[in-house]
Amino acid sequence: MLKYNLIVAVCENFGIGFKGDLPWRLKSELMYFSRTTKRVSDPSKRNVVIMGKKTYLGVPPTKRPLADRLNIVLSTTMTQKELPENVLLCRSLDEAMQTLESKPWCKQLENIWIVGGSGVYAEAMESPRCHRLYLTKIQERFECDTFFPNIPVSFQEVPLDEYTPHGVQEENGIKYEHKILEKH
Numbered sequence: 001m002l003k004y005n006l007i008v009a010v011c012e013n014f015g016i017g018f019k020g021d022l023p024w025r026l027k028s029e030l031m032y033f034s035r036t037t038k039r040v041s042d043p044s045k046r047n048v049v050i051m052g053k054k055t056y057l058g059v060p061p062t063k064r065p066l067a068d069r070l071n072i073v074l075s076t077t078m079t080q081k082e083l084p085e086n087v088l089l090c091r092s093l094d095e096a097m098q099t100l101e102s103k104p105w106c107k108q109l110e111n112i113w114i115v116g117g118s119g120v121y122a123e124a125m126e127s128p129r130c131h132r133l134y135l136t137k138i139q140e141r142f143e144c145d146t147f148f149p150n151i152p153v154s155f156q157e158v159p160l161d162e163y164t165p166h167g168v169q170e171e172n173g174i175k176y177e178h179k180i181l182e183k184h
Helices: 027-038 053-058 093-101 118-126
Strands: 004-010 015-017 046-052 069-074 087-090 109-114 130-138 155-158 168-171 174-183
Touching (some): 004 015, 004 027, 004 118, 027 046, 027 109, 027 130, 046 053, 053 069, 069 093, 087 093, 093 109, 093 118, 109 118, 118 130
Parallel strands (some): 004 130, 046 069, 046 109, 069 087
Antiparallel strands (some): 130 174, 155 174, 168 174
């Protein structure tokens, strides 16, 4: 059974979005997201990013699909024609995982990342497929209309890996800190 990780940045009130966009401007946090979701140990493989329709459409048109990763959009209302050829459309997270476990894909892929939104995160955290949550805690409140779900008690903080910046970071006067939680 393939496992996946979640990656998200949340502010103090656990907000993750506002009007289809990020509530903050943190270039270094976006670079961390990009590096983390692209990093592979086997250069012949690539990673997957799975997201809901609103998350996909919230990515600026010039930045989608997210480069150097297989993009999967979860939607029951979109059609494949509405997406670029190289983006997969699946009706559910289960369907996406079954697709990735099928023969042509499983040998090409290294890591699977769940990148939003709220409903996809909630479903993903409940699954036995969920391994880790890469959480950036932004130490400030922002106006948000989309929120990260409650983190189940089955997630415990683990030491940061060598690729994750340690300690409190700061950009544009906004402080934030990276955490990694593992599902037990």
